[in-house]
Amino acid sequence: MALTVVWETANITLADGSEKVLKRGATLPDNVSDYHRQVYTMIGAVKDIEQVVQVVEAAATAEAESLKPTPAPVLPPDVPPADLHQFPGDVGDTGVLAKPAVSDSKDAWENYAVQQEYLSREEAEALTKTKLVAEVNKREQNV
Numbered sequence: 001m002a003l004t005v006v007w008e009t010a011n012i013t014l015a016d017g018s019e020k021v022l023k024r025g026a027t028l029p030d031n032v033s034d035y036h037r038q039v040y041t042m043i044g045a046v047k048d049i050e051q052v053v054q055v056v057e058a059a060a061t062a063e064a065e066s067l068k069p070t071p072a073p074v075l076p077p078d079v080p081p082a083d084l085h086q087f088p089g090d091v092g093d094t095g096v097l098a099k100p101a102v103s104d105s106k107d108a109w110e111n112y113a114v115q116q117e118y119l120s121r122e123e124a125e126a127l128t129k130t131k132l133v134a135e136v137n138k139r140e141q142n143v
Contacts, residue, residue, distance in 0.1 A: 003028040004049040010040065095121060102133060109133055114141075 100108040
């Protein structure tokens, strides 16, 4: 197993007791004792470059997989695409208003209540927005 220096520089003790400064990317010489090889590996000064390459390749593959585009959603067969993009107050292909959100205007709620035939225009206009929303919700539950 070839060990490669991963620190910027490493002061390596050779088997004869002499020292040698190695820079990042240098291969650990063969004349380094097993004890020093273990120490340099444990402190992270050197690594088995083949293992590092495998880890980097695995990380790159995982990242590439995560960057793949997600497939477009499949539309249910009974829902026309126009209805999927209908917003509250919009009239879809069916000519029916979508139910307004609670935060929508009172006018949107009046139009919805009248079109659904829950209330007459006069009845809807006479109610406050809060009461109108409550009345529409109540009538929808009774349908």
